[in-house]
Amino acid sequence: xxxxxxxxxxxxxxxHLIFNENKQADKVLRSTLKRDKRWGARDRAFIAETTYxxxxxxxxxxxxxxxxxxxxxxxxxxxxxxxxxxxxxxxPEWKQFEDTPTRRIKGRFxxxxxxxxxxxxxxxxxxxxxxxxxxxxxxxxxAALNKQADVVLRVNTLKTxxxxxxxxxxxxEIETETIKGYPDALKLKERSNVFITDAFKxxxxxxxxxxxxxxxxxLDPKPGMRVIDACAGAGGKSLHIATMMENKGQLIAxxxxxxxxxxxxxxARRNDIFxxxxxxxxxxxxxxxxxxxADKVLIDAPCSGLGVxxxxxxxxxxxxxxxxxxxxxxxxxxxxxxxxxxKPGGDLVYATCSILPSENELQVKAFLASxxxxxxxxLNEERILPSKSGYDGFYISLLQKKA
Numbered sequence: 001x002x003x004x005x006x007x008x009x010x011x012x013x014x015x016h017l018i019f020n021e022n023k024q025a026d027k028v029l030r031s032t033l034k035r036d037k038r039w040g041a042r043d044r045a046f047i048a049e050t051t052y053x054x055x056x057x058x059x060x061x062x063x064x065x066x067x068x069x070x071x072x073x074x075x076x077x078x079x080x081x082x083x084x085x086x087x088x089x090x091x092p093e094w095k096q097f098e099d100t101p102t103r104r105i106k107g108r109f110x111x112x113x114x115x116x117x118x119x120x121x122x123x124x125x126x127x128x129x130x131x132x133x134x135x136x137x138x139x140x141x142x143a144a145l146n147k148q149a150d151v152v153l154r155v156n157t158l159k160t161x162x163x164x165x166x167x168x169x170x171x172x173e174i175e176t177e178t179i180k181g182y183p184d185a186l187k188l189k190e191r192s193n194v195f196i197t198d199a200f201k202x203x204x205x206x207x208x209x210x211x212x213x214x215x216x217x218x219l220d221p222k223p224g225m226r227v228i229d230a231c232a233g234a235g236g237k238s239l240h241i242a243t244m245m246e247n248k249g250q251l252i253a254x255x256x257x258x259x260x261x262x263x264x265x266x267x268a269r270r271n272d273i274f275x276x277x278x279x280x281x282x283x284x285x286x287x288x289x290x291x292x293x294a295d296k297v298l299i300d301a302p303c304s305g306l307g308v309x310x311x312x313x314x315x316x317x318x319x320x321x322x323x324x325x326x327x328x329x330x331x332x333x334x335x336x337x338x339x340x341x342x343k344p345g346g347d348l349v350y351a352t353c354s355i356l357p358s359e360n361e362l363q364v365k366a367f368l369a370s371x372x373x374x375x376x377x378x379l380n381e382e383r384i385l386p387s388k389s390g391y392d393g394f395y396i397s398l399l400q401k402k403a
Contacts, residue, residue, distance in 0.1 A: 056313035144386035223248035235264030307393025345403035360395035
């Protein structure tokens with residue numbers, strides 16, 4: 001592979017914003033990729049994938065390159081040099097790459113690969129926490145979380161079928177395959193920008209990881225029910241629930257952030273979904289009005305996001321241990337407060353995109369032992385581990401309230 005100066009420089013600029021200015025990787029890349037209209041799909045893919053790779057392996061690469069944050073421009077070029085060398089790419093004779101110790105890079109890589117926190121490129125505290133909570137499983141899980149995520153679509157069955165969408169995308173030379181056990185999912189065989197297709201603009205699908213699609217399936221909403229998605233965010237799971245309800249009944253999508261609910265409304269319009277009502281949780285009254293009013297409630301709780309690191313590798317560096325204590329307290333409060341909206345005989349699903357027991361089964365166990373949870377029974381729970389599923393790490397539990 002021949003390196004092109006403008007693509008390498010765009011990658012370096014992106015890394016500067018992510019590492020030194022604490023900007024979100026996906027937002028930085030969205031902006032970088034608009035910089036030059038002459039860039040083709042392959043050029044954009046090079047910038048995006050190289051940037052994400054260097055973000056993912058930041059600790060390992062900076063250890064090999066012997067550089068420390070904040071990274072100045074020469075430091076960023078040294079990180080790039082490590083990436084290129086380990087990927088077998090010939091370093092060009094540019095002044096930015098003078099004195100590249102290629103052999104030393106490979107030697108350091110072999111040496112550091114024996115130590116898990118460097119090999120998997122994670123902070124010390126995260127490595128310690130993973131081992132404490134998951135024991136020997138941590139090795140496999142963190143290795144799986146460092147692999148690039150597949151692109152999975154969820155077919156909007158209100159507007160098309162899996163087969164029809166597969167054919168439509170195939171006509172655009174976007175090849176997909178079905179996934180056993182996931183009735184509405186299609187996986188891309190190769191990465192492609194599906195957002196520019198008419199199929200996406202016409203609401204025939206959403207991009208949603210296979211594990212995430214299991215949440216609505218566990219909730220099992222039926223047409224005509226009143227369902228509440230209590231932490232709806234921008235609504236990926238709300239849209240799935242509404243689809244399963246066939247636009248019949250009422251889905252109340254709630255969140256503390258109004259801008260996320262505005263985005264959900266926009267997505268719902270594109271999907272031809274019109275049984276969603278959004279409500280901003282701006283006081284306790286919003287919940288009180290709905291006590292014992294819902295057939296089913298979903299709490300897709302805010303969490304560490306450790307199960308989706310392959311999708312958001314920069315979260316490894318932004319996440320702090322004290323945030324975890326805070327988020328566990330929030331999860332406990334949400335379970336106690338939002339579970340009150342479930343009718344007697346109704347169902348509650350508690351889900352996170354984390355693989356840590358302290359955010360998952362231990363939260364549910366504590367809830368069931370509490371005053372708020374004494375009327376609930378655990379019917380089912382599923383721990384989805386990336387090493388086994390090949391998809392995001394998730395936890396999903398189904399609880400039923402006594403009639």
